[in-house]
Amino acid sequence: MTTHPNLAVITRYAAGGSGLDDATVWSVEVHLEGCPECRAHLAGSTTDDTRALLDRVAAGLDGGIAAGPLPVGRRQPWSAVHRRWLAWALLPWLTMTVAVLGCAFLLEALRPDQPSLLLLLAPVAPLPGVAVAWSRRADPAWELIAGTPAAGITMLLRRTAAVLAVVIPALALAGAGSGVSLALMLLPSLAFTAASIALGAVVGVRRAAAGVGVLWLLAVVLPSVVIEKLPVILEPGSVPVWALAIVALAAFAASRADGYRRLSSHR
Numbered sequence: 001m002t003t004h005p006n007l008a009v010i011t012r013y014a015a016g017g018s019g020l021d022d023a024t025v026w027s028v029e030v031h032l033e034g035c036p037e038c039r040a041h042l043a044g045s046t047t048d049d050t051r052a053l054l055d056r057v058a059a060g061l062d063g064g065i066a067a068g069p070l071p072v073g074r075r076q077p078w079s080a081v082h083r084r085w086l087a088w089a090l091l092p093w094l095t096m097t098v099a100v101l102g103c104a105f106l107l108e109a110l111r112p113d114q115p116s117l118l119l120l121l122a123p124v125a126p127l128p129g130v131a132v133a134w135s136r137r138a139d140p141a142w143e144l145i146a147g148t149p150a151a152g153i154t155m156l157l158r159r160t161a162a163v164l165a166v167v168i169p170a171l172a173l174a175g176a177g178s179g180v181s182l183a184l185m186l187l188p189s190l191a192f193t194a195a196s197i198a199l200g201a202v203v204g205v206r207r208a209a210a211g212v213g214v215l216w217l218l219a220v221v222l223p224s225v226v227i228e229k230l231p232v233i234l235e236p237g238s239v240p241v242w243a244l245a246i247v248a249l250a251a252f253a254a255s256r257a258d259g260y261r262r263l264s265s266h267r
Contacts, residue, residue, distance in 0.1 A: 004038055005031060007045070014045040090159075093128045094166045101125060105174045115230045118180050120221045122171055123188035124213045129163035130196050131209035153257040156205065160193060184234055187242035192216070194249035201256035 005013075005028050012018060017025045032039055046054075104117035134156050168186060175185040192212055199208035220231055232238065 004035065007041060010038060010041050011045045014042055014050070015047065090129055090132055090163065093132050094163065097125055097128055097167060098170050101170050101174050105178060108178050108180075115224045115228060116178070116180055116234075118171075118174050118178055119184055119230060119234050120224055122175075122185045123192045124216050125171060126160075126163050126167045126189050126193045127196060127209040127213045129167065130160055130193055131206045133159035133163055134200065134205040153253070156197065156200070160197065164190075164193065181236060181239075183239045184236065184242075187239060187246065188234070191242050191245045191249065194246050194253060198249045198253040198256065201253070201258075 009020065009024065009028060012020055013025065013028050020028075032042060100121065101118070104121050108114070108117050167189065171185045171189060172182060174180075175182050195212050196205060196209040199212070200206075202208075203211070220233070224231055233241070
């Protein structure tokens with residue numbers, strides 16, 4: 001609005017804008033920002049109720065300023081851990097994972113002549129937790145998290161570390177109790193975790209974890225159970241291969257770090 005609005009328009013604006021269209025209201029507001037004369041007219045056009053409200057607001061602000069700043073509560077360390085490292089939706093999945101590993105340990109103790117179920121399931125043990133840790137369907141606050149500067153590869157790695165902090169000790173205990181090679185228990189699980197993170201920047205972490213897990217179950221676990229023999233990739237000589245796979249997948253994930261800032265990575 002390049003000219004001053006007439007007093008009738010200002011009066012109606014002061015009364016709440018009744019009868020004024022949106023364009024006129026917007027023009028009046030823009031004009032008032034730079035025109036002290038019209039602001040004075042607006043102050044004189046307010047109703048008694050509006051003046052009383054403004055007086056109460058001013059009195060409240062004056063009292064708050066006089067009282068000084070409110071004490072700032074100390075942030076509890078646990079609250080930061082909860083926001084950055086944990087998603088409560090992980091708990092049932094981690095519980096399920098530990099329970100499955102416990103069942104595999106018992107079956108292996110009862111049937112030592114069969115292929116080691118612990119070795120067969122160890123690679124996919126972290127995947128349910130990794131999928132849930134970065135999923136819009138499992139995290140009720142994913143919109144807020146995905147839109148903050150803290151989102152991205154850093155938060156994904158933090159939540160993945162929280163998953164591994166539960167799964168890896170469970171694998172280590174089960175492996176130590178059954179005499180299975182710890183290297184063949186832990187390295188494949190880390191490699192599959194790295195694969196899910198690496199592919200997550202392309203297809204979404206949940207889909208990547210689910211796809212890798214299903215492929216392993218169909219291509220390795222089921223045939224091994226049927227023929228009652230472990231595959232070559234779970235023999236002791238495969239340890240260097242798993243270690244190289246972890247390094248390569250981690251490097252690929254680091255090169256695609258920007259992909260985790262897209263909302264599609266939460267699929």
